[in-house]
Amino acid sequence: MVSALSVTVSLRDRVLEILSAVHDPEIPCISVVDLGIVRAVRDGAVVITPTYTGCPATIAIEASIRAALDRAGLADMKIETTLSPPWTTDWISEKGREELRIYGIAPPPRGAAKQSLREQAAKCPRCGSSSTEELSRFGSTPCKALHRCLSCREPFDLFKCH
Ligand SMILES: [Zn+2]
Incomplete structure (x- = not known):
């Protein structure tokens, strides 16, 4: 059929x-x-x-x-x-990144998997400011870290890179 x-x-x-x-x-x-x-x-x-x-x-x-x-x-x-090669946040599509942003989760910058989490400039998904700080390594789930924007003062989740 x-x-x-x-x-x-x-x-x-x-x-x-x-x-x-x-x-x-x-x-x-x-x-x-x-x-x-x-x-x-x-x-x-x-x-x-x-x-x-x-x-x-x-x-x-x-x-x-x-x-x-x-x-x-x-x-x-x-x-x-398959666990090899391991998943990296670089595999998130452009559409996926946009959807994360709209949802209020900062998408990780491309190539960030090669850097350590602290070296990444986490961008605020609300106002786009790079002036942010990490509040906790663990956000609402273990896969996310809790950050706060120093410009608009809103906390947000950052998708962890590895
Ligand atoms: Zn902000």
């Missing part, structure tokens, strides 16, 4: 479209595709690289991906996890 549409749309595109609706439970504004977790779609398998090893969200994300594939009739599709 192959419709005219599914002939022109590749399985990869279809899977990416399905996964574009799957969100990180801790950062609901951004899809797993824009977060860069989905590394590849092969014949019969989706390859994912979890953001933070040991982050409880990782298990939840995998379960969400599984559920989305099952719902779309792709129950045969496997989920493979």
Whole structure:
């Protein structure tokens, strides 16, 4: 039962479209595709690289991906996890970065994974000021650090780089 549409749309595109609706439970504004977790779609398998090893969200994300594939009739599709190369915040797409900003989480600057967290200029997602300070290494979740803007005085989460 192959419709005219599914002939022109590749399985990869279809899977990416399905996964574009799957969100990180801790950062609901951004899809797993824009977060860069989905590394590849092969014949019969989706390859994912979890953001933070040991982050409880990782298990939840995998379960969400599984559920989305099952719902779309792709129950045969496997989920493979690869930890090498490790996930980096550089894999977050431009669209994802914009969505983080709108959500009030400062997106990490590109290439920041190579620098230490303290060297990064965290930009306030509200007013754009680089004059910010770190209040706590742990924000609302272990994946984020709590910062405060010295210009508008608003606290905000910074997505941790590694
Ligand atoms: Zn600000």
